[in-house]
Amino acid sequence: LGSRVLRTRGIRGCAGREEMSLAASLTARGLNAGTCAGLRLSRGHQPALTPLRARAARRWSANIASRREPLLFTPGPLTTSPTVKQAMLVDYGSRDALFTDIAAEVRERLLRAAATSKEKGFECVLMQGCGSMGVESVLGSSVPRENGKVLIVVNGSYGVRQADMCRTLGIQHECLNFESHEAVRVEDLLKKVREVASAGSAFTHVSVVHHETTAGVINPLQEMTKALKAEFPDIILIVDSMSGFGSYELRMDWGIDFAVSSSNKCFEGVPGFSFALCKREALVACEGRARSVSLDLFGQWKFFEEQAQFRFTPPTQSVAAFRRAMMEWEEEGGFVGRSARYTANYECMKREMLAMGFKFYVPEECRSNLVSSFIVPDHPKFKLATFCDKLIERGFVIYPGKVAGVETFRVCSIGQLFPEDCQLLMDACRRVCADMGVELPLQG
Secondary structure: OHHHHHHHOOOOOOOHHHOOOHHHHHHHOOOOHHHHHHHHHOHHHHHHOOHHHHHHHHHHHHHHHHOOOOEEOOOOOOOOOHHHHHOOOOOOOOOOHHHHHHHHHHHHHHHHHOOOOHHHOEEEEEEEOOHHHHHHHHHHHHOOOOOOOEEEEEOOHHHHHHHHHHHHHOOOEEEEEOOOOOOOOHHHHHHHHHHHHHOOOOOOEEEEEOEEOOOOEEOOHHHHHHHHHHHOOOOEEEEEOOOOEOOEOOOHHHOOOEEEEEOOOOOOOOOOEEEEEEEHHHHHOOOOOOOOOOOOHHHHHHHHHHHOOOOOOOOHHHHHHHHHHHHHHHHHOHHHHHHHHHHHHHHHHHHHHHHHOOEEOOOHHHEOOOEEEEEOOOOOOOOHHHHHHHHHHOOEEOEEOOOOOOOEEEEEOOOOOOHHHHHHHHHHHHHHHHHHOOOOOOOO
16 A cells, blocks of 8 residues: 555655655755664764754654655645645746736635635635734724724634734624534524624624634534624624635625635645635725734735735745645535545544544534544553654654643644545554554553
8 A cells, every 4th residue: 555655646655757755855955864864873973963853853764764755634734736836846926927817816716616706796815924814814904993893703722813813903802602622503603792782882793713623623604604694784704714615615605704714724735825705895894994014904905906916025836836726626526526535534534543442522513524633542651742753753744732621632634635645644553552552442
């Protein structure tokens, strides 16, 4: 299986005309496989290595030996296709028509992915930086300075982060809190909005997270949107769909005013920019409200419309790679095709992890097929840091969890991954547990 994966993965497998081995990457940095292997194996030089460098040397050496790049079972950045990587090998000028045409095409494709278009009254604004910068751009630009008030629906750390943004920006807000292992309850949301409205200080905006990456909870976005807009049509709805859009369906015509996502999630691009899909009427109302120059959503959009350019230096390679990633998303079948592959990945890992005795943190009824959080087992020999490090040495990257009060780790199904990759990870998990002296299946 390993050989077959290496033969069929292009750059990842270091095979064929697109070969780009890790050894070649190191050589470009002035290193070579022998150097890294020497760092790892030469005991005489060990005292000269800091713990951090020694740890890095072990990882590099292991990956050189496996002749492939690490597989990222993470919520982003994530493993990308050879052709997405290849799309970054061209330099573009930020004002070059070649690049501005690419940016315009990306904006159009993103609107189409959300079942809408400029002709239907919607706009797409690309914003340099990470996904959180896109969320902060929308919050900081759309909420009026006077009498604006946001209800932030929180069931994980990304809702908490929105509250931090509002606090820093001086935006009046309240939080409606749920546990990190449960989905948002629509009736609780409506009840909160009613209560505040009856008290005379109504919310102007509601902000929700579509897929909470913290633990992998999928919230009922369509139901929530339609219920909220049916009763409170004037409320502006902001949706953070950072790790949901591209796998789970999102349609602006459900009643969404702003939807934010980023380049390095389910569309399988690389980091560099976020984007906001906006109802034009709500976007135009943002003029003069921004609390930041660089994150002025209306200013960015206006410059795109007038000059066909980013206001400030754009991530040219990232945008070019994203255009290729969107082509591949469409070729795979859009939401349906991408979700089918991610579901197959999830089912493979679910079956194997349960067989090993690991327990999910999120109940199945609200668990996504994108991010799986597992509770760290209560076993004297199971150490999460060791588990993660030994997997990295074998070429598999997972993340520790972000859940407050419960030690967890996350294994993600997204990125250019396939069930055979997931099976390789599961086999590695078994070997690592054996190395640590953890007998499987886990008991208790």
